[in-house]
Amino acid sequence: MSSKTYLDIDVYEATQRRLKYIFDEFDNVLVAFSGGKDSGVLLNLTYQYAKKHGQLNKVGMYFLDYEAQYQATIKYVQQMFDELKEIKHYWLCLPNSVPSATSMTTGTWIPWEKSKKDIWVRKMPKEKYVINEDNVPWDYKPATSDYQAQEDFTKWFSSKHGKTAALIGIRTDESYDRFRAIKSNHKVNSYGDKEWLVSKDSETVNAYPIYDWSVKDIWVCNGKEAFKYNKIYDLYYQAGMKINEMRVASPFLSEGLSDLHYYQVIEPDTWAKMLGRVNGVNFAGIYGKTTAMGWKNIKLPKGMTWKQYLKFLLKTLPEQTRKDYQKIFKTSIEFWDKKGGVLDDETIQELQDAGIPLEIKGKTNYKTNKKAVAFHDYPDDAPVKKFRTVPSYKRMCITIMKNDHTAKYMGFARTKAQEEKRRKAIEKYKNIL
Incomplete structure (x- = not known):
């Protein structure tokens, strides 16, 4: 495992150099945009660089919509789609298998599932750049994992448009697993001598240009560059949440359960719809910050090991x-x-x-x-x-x-066999209906 190496430049300048390499090396630059602070800064930096150097024709952005998300997040994403008109747009509303830690009986849920249309948290957007189950242009099967669906999408994009760098706003200081994934000396799919580039196939490379940023760097950049950002963070701050605890991703992940109750306060209408949409949401919202959801200080029942x-x-x-x-x-x-x-x-x-x-x-x-x-x-x-x-x-x-069905807390990851088994089970169930 590599250790950290400190350079004589700041992270902003380091990222500018990485963006130059990316734009010089690849035919296309596709930004994964979640509506969060990290991907927001990465999207803004990429657009800023491309516009300055006359390369906006190379840039695209995509948003993976989890259906049950803050309206503030959707508003921000829509704003960025509307304002960055010169680049390619893709809004994915697919029935993917998404991890969920709210239920004791299943470790996943499926947004945009047709059979659940009457209880969707939101109506599906109708813009021409929306990709759903009916018009998906690559070989897609319902209940594909969200991570696999994104990889399949980026590979389809590169097969259509040419050699592509898919930019992902991951920061390694958020978790040791992320640091290890990027800094490991054992990657068999590295791209050249760049540890922050990972090949997915001959035409598709994942890039992590802001991997060495801190959460403080993100907000300093937003301030200095006057970048637009998701206003949900202002509400989080007013609610007393620490900046390193603020999340806007899929709300039912185990990492986000302690903050799930904020939906009830910030967007009560969204919360009401979530209660009837995903199993166990109410329990997780009430007990997500208690020992009932399995924090380290859980107490052992008397007289038991x-x-x-x-x-x-x-x-x-x-x-x-x-x-x-x-x-x-x-x-x-x-x-x-x-x-x-x-x-x-x-x-x-x-x-x-x-x-x-x-x-x-x-x-x-x-x-x-x-x-x-x-x-x-x-x-x-x-x-x-x-x-x-x-x-x-x-x-x-x-x-x-913690309803951690894949034992991520213990360092496990879901295997391909588990993914395939789950996909077949869901397909079988859908056919019965």
Whole structure:
């Protein structure tokens, strides 16, 4: 794993250099625009650069519409679509499979699903640049994951228009996973010597020009350049939310549950429609910031170990959901017993001080200073600062209580087999109707 390297230029200038490389290297520059602060700055910077250098003909933008979103976000997105008239526009309203942590029985929901049209949170926009299930120009199947749908769209775009850089406003300081994804030395699909470029196929490359920005950099740029931004952030600020906690993405992700209740205050009409649209929204809105949704300080029922509590929680779940969790948990136990994971010296010392038995296996094949550690007796709890990095039955309990069906909290990701299984199940159900 690469470490951070500090340059003698600021992030704005670094991004200007990256944009120059992108515009010189690619036939097209397609910006993924979510209506959030990061993608908003990236879109504005890209448009600003292209206009200054007479290359607006290369630029396009697309918005993946999740149906259940703040009206303020939709208003801002529409404003940007209307004002940036010289570039290509794509507004995707597709019935994708989207992660949801509000329900105990399913880990996804499907926006713009035709069979649910009577309870859609919003009417589908009708502009000519809207792509929906009826006019999608590439080989699309309902219930495709939202991430896969975006990748399929960008590949279709490049096949039609030529070599394309798809610009994504990801910042690595938001999570270690994002830092690792961009800075890893083990990427097999890197583009040239640019760690912030990732090839998706011979004509399509994902680009992360603002990966090294901080949230403060985003707002400084908005202020200095007088960029337009989503006014929902003003309401968040007035409500006392910290700037690093503000989100406008799909509202039902596990990362956003603690802020879900803001919909009820900021846009009560939208909230009312969301209640009848997605299973478990009301519960998540009420308890999203409490131990009921599985935060680290969840209290263990008196007289039980975390392993015993896990067995109790599993018994409360539907059969298939229970089996899915059991399979994930078994994989985790076997992994940490046989292969082991990597932990830093501070965490290892904390575990040893707490008397938790472990085996230090030494160096690994990964480029990291961390050590490989195995747990032959799976810990009940892990009283360490970096709680999520250490296996424990408590971490499993939290995973269930967060309705984290893919165990992202434990470091898992949904496999292609899981995606295909879910897609086939949803297709089968739709055919029955």
